[in-house]
Amino acid sequence: MPRTTPAYLQLAAILRTQILTGELPPGAKLPSETKLMAAHDISRSVAKWAIATLKGEGLVIGRAGSGVYVRDGSRLIRYAHGRNMRAADGPTSPFARDAEQAERTPTWDHDSRHDVADDLIAQRLAIEPGAPVMRTSYRFAADGEPIQLSTSWEPLAITAGTPVEWPEDGAAVGVVARMDSIGVRIDDFEERLTDRPALPDEAEALDLAPSSAPVWVIVRTYYAAGVPVETATIVLPRGRYELVYRVPVL
Structure with a gap:
């Protein structure tokens, strides 16, 4: 049987594409976990791990009490x-x-x-x-x-x-x-x-x-x-x- 890509990686891929194509530009705020759950029919843990994956790749950064934002991409x-x-x-x-x-x-x-x-x-x-x-x-x-x-x-x-x-x-x-x-x-x-x-x-x-x-x-x-x-x-x-x-x- 073919192996199914985990749901959190599927969501991470969608958000990554939006970031790399400029649909979510530098400084843009990512949708909240609640909004991602509603838009993609997923659990909170899936949304949380997808965002964590993007943080690990350096594409987004969390700001305490504010949300998660697209990094400017400069290293x-x-x-x-x-x-x-x-x-x-x-x-x-x-x-x-x-x-x-x-x-x-x-x-x-x-x-x-x-x-x-x-x-x-x-x-x-x-x-x-x-x-x-x-x-x-x-x-x-x-x-x-x-x-x-x-x-x-x-x-x-x-x-x-x-x-x-x-x-x-x-x-x-x-x-x-x-x-x-x-x-x-x-x-x-x-x-x-x-x-x-x-x-x-x-x-x-x-x-x-x-x-x-x-x-x-x-x-x-x-x-x-x-x-x-x-x-x-x-x-x-x-x-x-x-x-x-x-x-x-x-």
């Missing part, structure tokens, strides 16, 4: 190579720079705490398992829309007792600027890019569908004279980002 561009971290004017935070270039207002929340390196983080930082580290979790937003998660680890053997021990408490912002301020000159970094479905807590934090929403995962490590000084796991919703890499030919 934040992440310029990875070099990031002009020392030479460029403007913010020294790479995220803030990318957001402002897109004429969007950057904000973020963070939580820093002392921790110890597990086996994986110890390998990434070339330190012993159990060595003390500073762990910081971030949730970034552009114009109030959650758009990036990041967790970073720094060896306290490098930063403990310095003005940059707590990443967000000093005058310098961004890993390169912070390390420069204590005489640790970062000269390169490595990024490993993969994709996967969002984990449940990531989907909740990024306002994505609760399952199967695709995300980019970037494992980034900064080096000073070949020694790892910071490593981070960065999670980006695929529908909200364009990743740009420009690499010099030597």
Whole structure:
């Protein structure tokens, strides 16, 4: 017997077509769940999951107390190579720079705490398992829309007792600027890019569908004279980002 497409995916396809053809233009408000139920003879759960699917694809965004709206379709561009971290004017935070270039207002929340390196983080930082580290979790937003998660680890053997021990408490912002301020000159970094479905807590934090929403995962490590000084796991919703890499030919 042929497999029938689930009703919520059928409705998502209808709404997706209306969005991509401009019938529902950027900024338009989607019909409420109640109106979708009446128009398509479906249950509330079908309407809810169809909208969740479109959220996961980055096509719509929910606004608390207001409804669900078609996103403008523009993606934040992440310029990875070099990031002009020392030479460029403007913010020294790479995220803030990318957001402002897109004429969007950057904000973020963070939580820093002392921790110890597990086996994986110890390998990434070339330190012993159990060595003390500073762990910081971030949730970034552009114009109030959650758009990036990041967790970073720094060896306290490098930063403990310095003005940059707590990443967000000093005058310098961004890993390169912070390390420069204590005489640790970062000269390169490595990024490993993969994709996967969002984990449940990531989907909740990024306002994505609760399952199967695709995300980019970037494992980034900064080096000073070949020694790892910071490593981070960065999670980006695929529908909200364009990743740009420009690499010099030597």
